[in-house]
Amino acid sequence: MSLSSSISLGSSSTASVDASPYELVDGVPLDWSGRGTSHVDYIKSDTLPLIQGQFLGHGMHGGVYETTCNGIALAWKRKYCARRVGQRERREIEIIKRLQHPHVIRLVGTYTHGPFLGLLLWPVATCDLANLLEDVDWLQKPIQGQDQMEVDDIPTEETPEQIGERQARLQALGLSTTSMEEARDQAIAYLERTIGCIASAVAYLHTQEIKHKDLKPSNILLSAKGLWVTDFGTATDFSILTTSATEDGERGTPKYFAPEIAVYALSGRAADIFSMGCIFLEIITLCVGYSLQQTIQLRSQNDKSFHANLDAIHAWFNVGRIASRTSADEHMMGLIRRMIEQDPDERPSAGIVIEEVVLISGLASALSNSMFCNPCCGGMSESESADLWLQSQQSQRLPAPLEMSIIVGNTYEQRQPHLHTYTFFITVSNPDLVEKVHLFLHQSFRVTHRVYEQHPVTFQGWGWGSFDISAYVVLWEGCYWDHPMARRVPHGNARRMLPLFWSLSFEQPRLDRTQTVAVRSVR
The missing domain is CATH 1.10.510 (Transferase(Phosphotransferase); domain 1)
Structure with a gap:
């Protein structure tokens, strides 16, 4: 059965058979229409089961107002459509309704009413x-x-x-x-x-x-509880229904x-x-x-x-x-x-x-x-990192650590007045335990993030003045740094990344710093 197929529900209005059932928001059923589906096609003489609340702002095609359903505040948009909402548009609507991400606005209800397409969005932002x-x-x-x-x-x-x-x-x-x-x-x-x-x-x-x-910025909504991106893609701005491809609404x-x-x-x-x-x-x-x-x-x-x-x-x-x-x-x-x-x-x-x-x-x-x-x-503050490290020390019997020495520094030569060539380096005493090293450079470089999988790590350049270099030494999976500054790898929990910081210096032909950090293996 196609998305445009429908059945009668008591009046001349219809609810799409293939439309999604009503949504749940924070565990609360959101049957906004009383029809059991998230989309309804109304005829012009129907009265919408929505009460217009406070004005929230201007959308691309009209005002946005607050309305409520089962005590849940929703943003209510109405868009004038130059032509009928068809199967393609319905399919796009259903795709958007299936999106689930903590920072993407949820489309929890839609309807047609004469030439208008209505959108119900959650949450309402500050x-x-x-x-x-x-x-x-x-x-x-x-x-x-x-x-x-x-x-x-x-x-x-x-x-x-x-x-x-x-x-x-x-x-x-x-x-x-x-x-x-x-x-x-x-x-x-x-x-x-x-x-x-x-x-x-x-x-x-x-x-x-x-x-x-x-x-x-105006399409990024904020509240004390979070952030949500809204008005994304043709499915939610419905520009194929409301504007031509050359107008700003599409572009x-x-x-x-x-x-x-x-x-x-x-x-x-x-x-x-x-x-x-x-x-x-x-x-x-x-x-x-x-x-x-x-x-x-x-x-x-x-x-x-x-x-x-x-x-x-x-x-x-x-x-x-x-x-x-x-x-x-x-x-x-x-x-x-x-x-x-x-x-x-x-x-x-x-x-x-x-x-x-x-x-x-x-x-x-x-x-x-x-x-x-x-x-x-994926963010983790220094205090959170230190707290997790302290908890791990207190809550479990840890395997014996391996001490790894890390040397970070730079050499340089002066070629002309105020012009130097330099080599930044990181060496470790146990390179077989290191998966890779992330290097972050000053914004004046065309490539500011480099990843090295060979050891020792060296970066050569020329320039003037001084700047800061930051790095992560990342251990192979199965090992982790026993250090309060260690960070989790992205999309993971293991504290396999150790941050290092160095200010490139041209005061001496060679400057370096050595630190010893404990490495433990996962039992």
């Missing part, structure tokens, strides 16, 4: 990422002698009502507004961790053969266009990677202390889009003295640089992006309180 970017930018403004976040004392052109809205939004996200400094620190911590959640969601969509096509938002989209060339999933890289660039620049206006200056030419200003952005990566809190920020910018390459073939896949985000987040947490992903996407 705000979107565009709101949070603006809020963090506002919090970054220097506040002199400000201890309390009192509206009357904040030097700003905003009205008390606007400031009150910002405070309410931050509080709804679970962030403190006791003082400007505390609000800023907590908002930045929340913001930087969205990177891993976004990357995880896009990687999942790509494994399901779905391209988002319109990644932008995305010009500011975040990939270069190939801008010139109407064929595009694939790499276009999503470019858009995601643009979002990450806005996030990381705010987190290290830049303002949104300073980021806008990087794309001040042409139409002020990212793709039309790539030369200026890449020049900034190459020669700009970019602010950073730790070397992990530089490594994250290096990943972003690769994500926004002009050539789609040069961009990493979404799977590689999320893996590198997890790795860089581990380096960040080892250096500071910073993290680029939450535990739901």
Whole structure:
């Protein structure tokens, strides 16, 4: 039976036989229509069993409102369709309804009513990422002698009502507004961790053969409970029903266009990677202390889009003295640089992006309180790592350790004034136990992440000044580091990765440091 087949259910409206049954949300049945299915075709004279609640925002094709079903708040969108919803569109709807990921919005109900297609989405968010970017930018403004976040004392052109809205939004996200400094620190911590959640969601969509096509901050929803990517692919924006292939509804938002989209060339999933890289660039620049206006200056030419200003952005990566809190920020910018390459073939896949985000987040947490992903996407803080290590010491009888010596350092020669050639190296006393070594370099390098499977590890280059290098020494499966700084491998629980950090120095012909770390085998 085809997806367009239907049966009568008491009135002239129909429920598709092949449509999914009603959804469960947090264990609560969501039979929103009372018809036992998640999709219903109504006739024009039918009254919808939905009550329009508060206005949530503007979608591409109209307003979005809140409604409730069995006490569960849902986002209700209505889209005008230029032609009838047919079998192809129904199939796409059912594909989207089957998606299950903690950071992908759920489509829990659909209906047709005259020329309109209705969408019921869960959950209802507090705000979107565009709101949070603006809020963090506002919090970054220097506040002199400000201890309390009192509206009357904040030097700003905003009205008390606007400031009150910002405070309410931050509080709804679970962030403190006791003082400007505390609000800023907590908002930045929340913001930087969205990177891993976004990357995880896009990687999942790509494994399901779905391209988002319109990644932008306003399509990333936030609440105190999580983050969700919404409006992905033709199945949820239904652009084949509402717009032509040449209009922005199909192509995305010009500011975040990939270069190939801008010139109407064929595009694939790499276009999503470019858009995601643009979002990450806005996030990381705010987190290290830049303002949104300073980021806008990087794309001040042409139409002020990212793709039309790539030369200026890449020049900034190459020669700009970019602010950073730790070397992990530089490594994250290096990943972003690769994500926004002009050539789609040069961009990493979404799977590689999320893996590198997890790795860089581990380096960040080892250096500071910073993290680029939450535990739901593989993140682990230094305190969590140390706690797990301590628990393992106390809760089990451990096998006898093997002591491994690790030497990290560099040599150099001066070739010209202010120009050096150098060799960075890592050697280990038991190379047979080491599976590979991850090396992360400064964002000015075209390739900022390198993986070595031969030992010893050496990296040679030339340049001037000094920069930081970070690394992971990864043990083979069956062994793990007995050290509080050790990190889990991505998508695993074994603490097989040991982070190392080195500042390249040209003060002496050779500088190195030796440390001895215990290695244990899994019994």
